[in-house]
Amino acid sequence: MTPLLALGPHVFEIAPLNFQEIERQTEAHWPAIARFGNRPGRQFTGYGEDMIRIYGLLYPDELGGREEFEAIRTTQAAARPVLMIGWSVSSSTKAKVFGRVVILRVSDRQSSINRSGYGRRLEFDIEVAPFHGDGKPVGFFL
Numbered sequence: 001m002t003p004l005l006a007l008g009p010h011v012f013e014i015a016p017l018n019f020q021e022i023e024r025q026t027e028a029h030w031p032a033i034a035r036f037g038n039r040p041g042r043q044f045t046g047y048g049e050d051m052i053r054i055y056g057l058l059y060p061d062e063l064g065g066r067e068e069f070e071a072i073r074t075t076q077a078a079a080r081p082v083l084m085i086g087w088s089v090s091s092s093t094k095a096k097v098f099g100r101v102v103i104l105r106v107s108d109r110q111s112s113i114n115r116s117g118y119g120r121r122l123e124f125d126i127e128v129a130p131f132h133g134d135g136k137p138v139g140f141f142l
Helices: 066-077
Strands: 005-007 010-012 021-024 032-035 038-042 052-058 082-088 094-113 119-130
Touching: 010 066, 052 066, 066 094, 066 119
Parallel strands: none
Antiparallel strands: 005 010, 005 082, 021 052, 032 038, 052 119, 082 094, 094 119
């Protein structure tokens, strides 16, 4: 199958590990600076964290993916940046390098609990942020 996204060693495909949505947020900091006898002005002081959230939905009993999803938590616990790459499928497959990221948060909600105590439906949310080890942006985070 064609990969859709790679988060370090974790490859999101149509099945078993997939995602439904990516949300990207960028920030530029422009705090208000008081000026005597006039309205406040704004001064650029830097950039925000450029957060990315990956939302997904798995049906592990039918399609698999539970082990692959839980492995993301193992990568998070290793506390090391990983490379994030996305693919667009068109007449030619092209990769888009997001750059090195850190996995900040992994959450899930399981429903339709099976006899083993696991959800037959697993919704997840993974939050990552760029890792600028030397302060310089790379890849898609320019």
